[in-house]
Amino acid sequence: MIKTIIKLALGLSILFSATAFGQDRGLEIAKKAEEVDNGWGSNSNQLKMTLTDRNGRKTTRQMHGYSKEVEGDGDMSMTIFDTPETVKGTASMTYTHKTGDDDQWLFMPAIDRVKRISSSSKSGPFMGSEFAFEDLSSQEVEKYTFKYMSEEKMNGVDCFKVERFPISKTSGYKRNIVWFNKMNYRPEKIEFYDRKNELMKTLTFSEYKQYSSKYWRASVMEMINHRNGKETRLDFTNLKFDIELTEEDFSQNALKRAK
């Protein structure tokens, strides 16, 4: 009897320490990944989004934008839609925060109105694509809890496999599994599991390029939705770092002017 209790206690303590270890290690890796990316400053890019349906039919959307790192917080970003023609000139501005809700505004050129957007609908699809709003917003460490899983080879490179759990109740996911490149901590692949813990989508990063001889950015991101068989591919071009951006470039006036 006593032996059983001791065994149980021992077992439990090992279990607990292992869990604690998993949390610490997972968080450590995620923090490291954020740290190596710190100081990126500012950038601008063009983005082509290609949506492929089950029958292989493709439609595209084009947009461009710029963003600025905010020290000690998230970042400020501006996105301007170029196609489809019906939304041309629509612009959105987002301030992401490490904690609390992000701030977001939309400029609608047809009525010259800037509107605040509620930060609730993060799990919905972005413009009919397989990317949810939350997949595209900045993924601060503070927005998740982490658990280290193992080391694993992914896309031919050695990776840390880390599980992360969104803190936000409005997230569409119960958990994600992220493969971080062991060399440089850039993400290679993410699996998204829905609230019922079923694999929903897989995101693969490829054609990585290094900027300012430090920051790695994938030129291609491909999201496959396992549920509906649809795919969305993002092609980033013209990515430029160290561009001159000040806070005035992210004001309400700047949003109205954004072209």
Add this chain to the structure above:
Amino acid sequence: MNKIRFVLGVISISLVGLVPNIIAQEESVDEPKFKKKVTGLFKGDYKYYPKDALYDGQHDEYFSSLFQPDIYIEWKKGKRLVQFTGFSRIDQHDVQRSHADIRELYYQAIFKKVEVSVGAKKIFWGVTESNHLVDVVNQLDVLEGFDVEQKLGQPMVHVSIDKKWGTLDILAMTYFRQMQFPGIEGRGRPDFGGIVPIITFESNMEEYSPNFAIRWSHNWKAFDFGVSHFYGTSRVPVFTITEDFDFIVLYELINQTGLEFQASHGAMIWKAEVIHRESKRKTITAATVGGEFTFGNVFMSGIDVGLIAEYNYDDRGAELISALNDDFFFGTRLAFNDRQSSDMIGGIILDRTNGTLRYFAKANRRLGSSWKMSFEISGFDNIDQDEFLYLLRNDGFMQFSLAKYF
């Protein structure tokens, strides 16, 4: 004649716009590089009024077309620009509704924290959905409907300063266009019965009276604030009928102070607008308060459902064209987040005291990448005889539109 004066006004003010350009002590910007963007849309509308016309000359079906070109030219890396947005509508029956306007034609110079614009602009102030009390700079294009989203261009000199403490907007204006109403063959009008309205202005400079406006606005964390003041001729006239049955349209001089407030908390956005407005004739207070709650990605369908509730109060009572004197607004907004960007908005406006009910719904869907199809219905029920809307009681309609964007 008015249109020519308007164009001259715009051109003369545009010339003044060169001044800040000349006096500016700017960092030297490299070679001037012009960038041009031409966009716009063509639209065809079919409008059907199911109820019989109340007044002579009106029809049940109307075809009309719209052309809205947009030209944007920038140079000095976007620090100087010219924006033009034209507008023209041709209506099958109503000559008055066949109209053109310069929605925007302005020159803008951007300095570090200061933006100077000269020319005709559209200015939007405010946060609420069912009513735009604070938004008084531009004349409304009521020929395009009473939903107050369509505005005529307003000539102005506009200076906007962006600082840590917020944005300060200063506007100096002269000239505005009178509110235009549908003609004899148009729906959505009262009975003219051959009466010619007598147009009067409180200012002896009539449409040319100098108008000024100033606004401070700021977004801080989850809050947006705005405080504004407008002095000048009210864009919305007051209608009175004298003992001799003369129909008087009065454009009075007003001083209006407005407050706007918006707070976002998770899925909820709270909104409020309050105005205090003084004229020789009367002093009034009006407010719109409410909020919008969004259920994001309902049942994992990808659809966002917004619920909007607002209450409108206005001292002006029955003289309001908007008829929002003591009215609730309940609405819902659906964003399907699909490939065709389908969306829908619908709602009812209910007068708390007399039960007058208005309802509307609008739906949009993109076809391919550059076509958009829209369907709209709008109607009334149980309209009280004291409401201005009583004169339009049979003018509920349905409309189908197809637009091509370029």
